[in-house]
Amino acid sequence: MAVMNIREAINRTLYEEMERDPSIIVLGEDVVGGAGTAGGQEAIGGIWGTTGGLFAKFGGDRVIDTPISESAIVGAAAGAALAGLRPVAELMFADFIGVSLDQLWNQMAKFRYMFGGKTKCPAVVRLIYGAGMNAAAQHSQSVYALLTAMPGLKVVLPTTPADAKGMLSEALHGDDPVMFFEHKALYGVKGEVPDGPFRQRFGEARMVREGGDVTMVTCGRMVGFCEKAADKLAADGIGTDLIDLRTTSPLDEEAILDSVEQTGRIVIVDESPPRCSVAADIAAIVAEKAFTSLKAPPRMITGQHSPIPFARELERAWLPSPQKIEDAARHVLAFR
Amino acid sequence: MQLGRDALLGAYRRMATIRQFEERLHDEIKTGEIAGFTHLYCGQEAAAVGVCDHLSTEDLIVSTHRGHGHCIAKGCDVKGMMKEIYGRRDGLCKGRGGSMHIADLSVGMLGANGIVGAGAPQAVGAALATKLRGQGHVAIAFSGDGACNQGTTFEAMNLAVVTKAPAIFVFENNHYSEHTGVQYAVGTDRDIASRAEAFGMKAWRANGCDYFDTYETMRDLLEHVRGGGGPAAIELDTERFYGHFEGDPQRYRGEGELDRIRAERDALKIFRARVGDAGLLDMAELDAIDAEVKTLIDEATSEARAAPPPDPAHVAEDVYVDY
């Protein structure tokens, strides 16, 4: 086991997988950096630092800087995957799916089904997402709900370096399009990462802690927020089952339902606007499948039904917070 | 050069305002008080001002992530802008937008944009609106050399041509899109203007570090567009003096490049040299403008710092006009 952060885990996994499988290519804006400049290539290695060193090792045929053309980046990944490669396309900000949505939505996601199960489209799209940097309305969104809603895409959100490695590796061994969400505020999160080949299956939630009194279901950066809330509750002797979904598609319903059957009380936390969100989806599943176990209405803590604002005070108010989560947990616990 | 004294002094004042506004931000950002991503316009002053000096309030512009210069050139309130960038309640967009999303419809500035390439189609729509009103106004999309690689930009150029919209595509070629050079990213073996020509519109080229070249070229271009000649494009060869965003290590720059462009392609120095050589203005007059602008920027900054933050209770307002 080596200790590293999520950024390093992604970088090393890309490196190791590219060494293993010559059909893996990487493409995106500034994934190399410096193309066509006097300063020369490898000027940046991705603005998030996740693709550094790949160009030097694997060369320009496999590590490709693109112009600012998200529709073409994702479309090229779709085509390359149909033609037998394993492209890893980077969208520097997940918000840019707006520019490339057709290639994700009507193309990649649908090929296999539409073509009668004859094709595979093993493309990985890395999407850097999330609020917390005051990057405002067009550079802060957590657009995973939109892609989770699309049959044909797998949606993955690592929150630890080990999961980042395990799930990126899983994506690069599988044959379906995978939307790999990297939270910009989690890149520095450190943890132990298994050495050598290591894969984490999709659809298997991570039980972050078991407490038995209240269930918290969440993903991404909100896992850490929930841990803070659960610590506060623990100080009062309240035990939390904290579930990190890891993947929203496929969804580990069983982990959620098993916990709710025991606790009867659930708070769902989601860094997205509330309507048609992953939180709303899970609330519906719980209402439908665990109705008789529930002792309180499910409670959702989400962003606001508004774009994400710029000012620090507003962004903070927009987001869920450990305090709001803790209050919600106390609310469902007090419900009679 | 047919510009009168007032026009010359005004042009210098606007360019100096952009320069000092951005230089102040460059310093203030280091204090950590300003949040988010800030893309500075320094180096490109002659482009924004040389274009916008031809426009009235009814002429419309759409801007980019690097939009402060366009805002100032089009007449946005500098203090309101500064407050917006500080994320204050009384900022031009109530602190909701920040540096990348400043808009001021009252001066015909339809908005800066964080999505590269999003503006060009909007300018075509705005141009169709001005065409329908029939008063000879135009709509301008500012785009970078990077934005010209988006499909949206291509579609917008073609749409403008087929609808004969009075749309103008201003391509500010500062040679970089983030860390990537234009030589790599723009595949035509000629230039960006030739792309516009390929779509069937007239295109011009000018030195975007020289106010006079930009201004005079724009005069010809606008004569064509306002005269009903359909859309047009201009490629402005310009420079960005700072990093892509504040904090960029700029490893893609060549050795001595920044010193060279500051020495040879500084829009303010070039302006001073041109009006000085022609005996049009006294350098003392320009120094006086610099001092006045400094006072304005000092005030804008201290007022922004002292201004109240937005009230979190209003976070989800203004999503709809009516809901």
Ligand SMILES: Cc1ncc(C[n+]2csc(CCOP(=O)(O)OP(=O)(O)O)c2C)c(N)n1
């Ligand atoms: C759709 C989209 N893709 C990528 C980005 C990230 N990005 C912001 S600015 C920029 C470079 C833009 O280059 P250019 O158009 O030349 O403008 P400049 O920054 O030089 O002013 C990139 C890639 C973005 N904001 N939006």
Ligand SMILES: [Mg+2]
């Ligand atoms: Mg550029």
